[in-house]
Amino acid sequence: MKHFAVIGGGVVGAAITYELSRLSQLQVTLLEQQEAASGATGAALGILMGVVSQKTKGRAWRLREMSLQRYQTLLPELEALTGLSIPWNNQGLVKLCVQAEDWPRWQRLQAEREQMGWPLELWDRDTLATRCPPIQHGELVGAVYSPQDGQVNPVALTEALIAGARQNGANCRFGVTVRGGIESPAQPPFCRQLDTSQGPLAVDGVIIAAGLGSTPLTEHWQSPVSIFPVLGQGLRVRLAEPLGDVGFQPVIAGEGVNIVPLGGLEYGLGATVEFPDASGVVVADGMELEGLLERAIAICPTLAQAEILQIWSGKRPRPQGRPAPVIEPLANYDNIWLASGHYRNGVLLAPATALMVRDFITNTPWVSTQG
Numbered sequence: 001m002k003h004f005a006v007i008g009g010g011v012v013g014a015a016i017t018y019e020l021s022r023l024s025q026l027q028v029t030l031l032e033q034q035e036a037a038s039g040a041t042g043a044a045l046g047i048l049m050g051v052v053s054q055k056t057k058g059r060a061w062r063l064r065e066m067s068l069q070r071y072q073t074l075l076p077e078l079e080a081l082t083g084l085s086i087p088w089n090n091q092g093l094v095k096l097c098v099q100a101e102d103w104p105r106w107q108r109l110q111a112e113r114e115q116m117g118w119p120l121e122l123w124d125r126d127t128l129a130t131r132c133p134p135i136q137h138g139e140l141v142g143a144v145y146s147p148q149d150g151q152v153n154p155v156a157l158t159e160a161l162i163a164g165a166r167q168n169g170a171n172c173r174f175g176v177t178v179r180g181g182i183e184s185p186a187q188p189p190f191c192r193q194l195d196t197s198q199g200p201l202a203v204d205g206v207i208i209a210a211g212l213g214s215t216p217l218t219e220h221w222q223s224p225v226s227i228f229p230v231l232g233q234g235l236r237v238r239l240a241e242p243l244g245d246v247g248f249q250p251v252i253a254g255e256g257v258n259i260v261p262l263g264g265l266e267y268g269l270g271a272t273v274e275f276p277d278a279s280g281v282v283v284a285d286g287m288e289l290e291g292l293l294e295r296a297i298a299i300c301p302t303l304a305q306a307e308i309l310q311i312w313s314g315k316r317p318r319p320q321g322r323p324a325p326v327i328e329p330l331a332n333y334d335n336i337w338l339a340s341g342h343y344r345n346g347v348l349l350a351p352a353t354a355l356m357v358r359d360f361i362t363n364t365p366w367v368s369t370q371g
């Protein structure tokens with residue numbers, strides 16, 4: 001049996017660990033330096049914006065479609081396996097349209113998605129007003145309703161993936177930092193052992209899913225991949241009554257702000273997009289947060305009465321100078337893969353990432369199906 005280690009217990013590492021734990025020919029260990037979902041995953045809103053994205057071909061769409069399809073089976077599968085409940089909003093997503101000149105683009109997308117089997121509805125102003133009465137921005141031309149997009153609680157999902165992986169026999173260890181590895185002198189080199197804060201760990205293969213922590217690990221293995229932080233701030237608010245129809249609570253996306261129903265009278269508002277300064281440092285900016293709240297109130301005036309329960313921030317891992325995410329064998333190695341840099345869509349893309357990594361591994365000749 002081959003032993004694979006996954007570095008990082010965010011949603012991406014957890015999804016990979018779970019998919020690999022389903023393969024009988026592998027033994028899997030997850031290594032996380034803190035707790036599950038303690039990086040970007042713990043700050044995410046968990047919006048699954050796949051069908052309504054403007055990505056219609058190539059890898060960007062393939063990953064989205066693969067994830068949306070896998071989500072349909074993954075969530076019930078995990079709930080049945082673990083007995084945990086994963087809060088999931090399957091009432092769809094409403095993408096607001098302000099620019100009249102964008103409308104033909106949405107019409108084209110609707111036609112393309114229709115052919116692919118992912119229907120979208122185009123709502124004019126009146127339909128939007130009927131379906132989502134609290135949305136009252138004067139300049140809106142309409143909205144696109146995507147019934148198959150939605151939202152999932154990222155922390156609950158990550159915990160369920162880890163619980164499911166454990167039930168399948170994976171060893172999930174927390175409070176363990178991976179510092180690097182020890183290579184065999186073979187050509188190309190193989191990583192035979194991980195150097196961790198709790199001692200060495202013998203491995204046959206390694207998956208780096210460490211988010212922002214991936215860069216130092218790739219540097220250690222002399223195949224640097226630069227991933228930098230893009231900060232996001234969000235707010236959790238409570239209203240006196242639900243926004244609109246209690247029976248129809250989709251995610252609302254538009255004008256630089258997303259409104260996410262969190263159950264009961266609570267809503268998440270997010271998120272700002274804040275880039276680091278020249279020295280690579282990014283610190284949460286109060287003005288950006290104010291701007292976010294103003295934009296939310298501009299599309300949904302009721303939010304002006306909301307009580308702010310929590311303000312939080314997190315850092316999205318974004319690859320430097322290349323499209324997100326990076327899912328590939330680490331250059332120069334036959335037994336290290338990188339699955340990182342998911343930027344704004346790590347929750348959406350985690351299931352597809354895990355399937356891609358699984359396929360890389362099962363298609364690797366030295367990973368024997370026998371033993």
Ligand SMILES: Cc1cc2nc3c(=O)[nH]c(=O)nc-3n(C[C@H](O)[C@H](O)[C@H](O)COP(=O)(O)OP(=O)(O)OC[C@H]3O[C@@H](n4cnc5c(N)ncnc54)[C@H](O)[C@@H]3O)c2cc1C
Pocket residue numbers: 007008009010011012013031032033034035036037038039040041042043044045046047048176177178179209210211212213214217231232233234270271313314315316317339340341342343344345346347348349
């Ligand atoms: C405010 C905000 C809102 C967001 N909203 C959404 C959204 O609505 N939808 C969506 O799809 N995405 C969203 N994202 C993006 C999403 O959060 C990320 O893309 C995703 O969480 C990345 O997951 P990850 O597992 O790769 O990284 P992380 O969650 O950062 O996990 C990496 C883990 O690796 C561990 N680690 C690092 N180095 C080491 C080491 N050497 N040894 C052991 N462990 C290590 C870290 O402790 C961490 O737990 C949002 C992000 C933010 C900040």
